[in-house]
Amino acid sequence: MLQLGIIGTSFISHEFIKAAKLSQKYSLRAVYSRTLTSAERFVQNYGPIAIYTEMVEFLSSDMDIVYIASPNSLHFNQAKVAILARKHVIIEKPAVSRPEEWQELVKLAEEHQVYLFEAARNYHEKAWEKIAAFLKNQTLLGAHFTYAKYSSKMPALLAGQEPNVFSAKYAGGALMDLGIYPIYAAIKLFGAPLEAHYQAQQLPNSIDLNGAGQLTYPGFQVHFQTGKNINSFLPAEIYTNQGTLSLNSIEEVGSAIFKDLDGQEKEIPLEPASHPMLEEARYFARVIEGKDPADYQEALTAASLVHQTLFKLRQDAGIHFEGDTDDHKR
Numbered sequence: 001m002l003q004l005g006i007i008g009t010s011f012i013s014h015e016f017i018k019a020a021k022l023s024q025k026y027s028l029r030a031v032y033s034r035t036l037t038s039a040e041r042f043v044q045n046y047g048p049i050a051i052y053t054e055m056v057e058f059l060s061s062d063m064d065i066v067y068i069a070s071p072n073s074l075h076f077n078q079a080k081v082a083i084l085a086r087k088h089v090i091i092e093k094p095a096v097s098r099p100e101e102w103q104e105l106v107k108l109a110e111e112h113q114v115y116l117f118e119a120a121r122n123y124h125e126k127a128w129e130k131i132a133a134f135l136k137n138q139t140l141l142g143a144h145f146t147y148a149k150y151s152s153k154m155p156a157l158l159a160g161q162e163p164n165v166f167s168a169k170y171a172g173g174a175l176m177d178l179g180i181y182p183i184y185a186a187i188k189l190f191g192a193p194l195e196a197h198y199q200a201q202q203l204p205n206s207i208d209l210n211g212a213g214q215l216t217y218p219g220f221q222v223h224f225q226t227g228k229n230i231n232s233f234l235p236a237e238i239y240t241n242q243g244t245l246s247l248n249s250i251e252e253v254g255s256a257i258f259k260d261l262d263g264q265e266k267e268i269p270l271e272p273a274s275h276p277m278l279e280e281a282r283y284f285a286r287v288i289e290g291k292d293p294a295d296y297q298e299a300l301t302a303a304s305l306v307h308q309t310l311f312k313l314r315q316d317a318g319i320h321f322e323g324d325t326d327d328h329k330r
Contacts, residue, residue, distance in 0.1 A: 002285060003029040003062060005087070007078055008069035009042035012092055016067055016119070017046070019277035025285035026065075032058040059085040065288070067119070068092060071164045072171035073323055076101045083108045083116070090284055093120040093180050097171040097321055099307040106300055115296070117284050118303045122251035123184045124280040127270045131238075131245070131256055132189055134268055138240035140190070142220045145182035145250045146234045148174070148210060148227035165228065166207050171321045173207040175200070175314060179226035183306050183313075185236070185250040186215050186222045192305045193217055198313035201229075206320045213313055252276045 004026040006013050020026035030050040033039035039051035052058035059066075059081060065088040068078050075091050082089045083105065095118040096102045102118075109116035122128075153163035164170040165177060175198065186193070193215035200211030210227025220239075225232065236247040243260035245268075247253050256268040273279050287296045314320075 002026045002088075002288065003064045005030040005032065005058065005061065005063040005066045006042075006069070007032045007058075007066060007082075008092070009033045009038045010069055013042070013067065013069045015275075016069070016090075016092075016277055016281070019275045019281040022275055022278050023281045023285060025282065029063045030058060030061045055081060059087060064088060065090065065284070071167075072176060073097055073169060073321065076105070079105055079116070080108065083112050083114055086112055086114055088115045088117075088284075088288055090117045090119050093118055093184075094171070094176045094307070094310065095119075095303065096307060097176075097323055099304065099311050102304055102307045106304070115284075115288055117280075117287070117299070118306075119277070119280055120180060120184045120303070120306070121277050121280045122181050122253070123188055123299065123302060124283045125251070125253055125273075126279060127253040127256065127272065128185075128188050130268055130270060131247070131253075134256075134258070135189070135238065135240065135245070138242050140217075140220050141239040141241060143186070143190075143222045143236070143238045144224070144234075145185055145222065145236045146225040146232045147178045147181045147250055148225060148230050148232035149178060150231045151228040154229055162205075166203060166205075166209075168205045168207055168320060169322045171323065173314075173319060174210050174226045174228045175208050175310065175317075175319065177228060179211070179213075179224065179313070180306065180310065181251050182222075182224040182226065182236075183215075183309055184302070186224070187302055187305050187309070189238075190215075190217055190222065193222070193309060196309050196312040196316065198317045200317045200319070202317070202319070206318060208314075208317060208319055211317060213316075215309070 043049040066082045067090045069092040165172040195216040198213035200208035209229040212225045215222040236250045238245040245258045248255045254272045258266045
């Protein structure tokens with residue numbers, strides 16, 4: 001049983017704890033928050049859990065693995081100190097703000113003989129294996145992936161506040177928060193794009209509210225749309241020389257229906273997990289148990305490609321974070 005520590009007390013941390021419990025591989029041991037009241041409120045439904053407001057004390061406690069779900073721009077430094085404390089680290093997506101940060105964490109984790117994961121849940125869904133197998137003998141002609149969801153923080157933004165998810169200081173915006181899902185789906189199925197472009201509706205601080213982009217591959221393009229001030233209910237579509245594959249979503253994929261050029265439909269049988277984060281929670285535990293070394297290296301590479309692509313996309317749109325240097329802004 002892996003002894004689990006949590007950094008960050010938002011909704012997503014509660015959801016990961018649910019998935020971790022369902023996996024029967026983790027036991028919640030400790031919670032870190034910058035404020036005592038937030039930590040106390042967070043653990044009230046979990047029994048006697050140790051709480052900390054000092055990072056050094058938290059990382060000195062008896063745990064094996066740390067799940068980090070703090071604001072985006074804090075991920076890198078928190079992951080770094082956790083790795084130096086020889087803890088395995090799971091970082092909620094986006095794991096980092098810039099691709100070189102991911103490379104540094106990968107190197108550091110290897111040096112300290114611990115595992116590093118980005119919690120991009122759709123990448124680990126078993127549905128993608130069946131989808132990839134179905135597409136294997138078809139010629140790809142393009143795809144359209146969408147993930148846009150109206151943010152609960154929009155009222156605060158409209159009232160003149162600057163929530164973390166719309167802050168340049170905290171590396172916020174639609175692309176980093178939700179756009180990462182279609183990027184992961186594209187790289188999972190098609191690999192690294194040749195080119196990446198993104199246009200967005202942006203705030204004065206350059207952070208994107210919504211946008212659309214394209215990833216160019218040899219012979220086809222993947223168009224994607226994302227947003228935090230809009231809702232989209234569009235399916236995902238993949239176009240081939242034999243027809244169109246429609247998915248209900250690019251995360252929590254529950255249905256996949258192929259309609260051939262004559263209009264005949266075929267459903268790919270899928271078995272979604274009982275919780276959207278369960279498959280990734282199981283995967284993290286398997287890797288630590290030494291059962292998936294090849295998949296682990298593949299996931300590290302995929303995350304690297306995702307963050308290189310995200311960086312190109314936000315450069316193209318002119319999205320700047322406070323942590324960017326002048327070189328990063330060019």
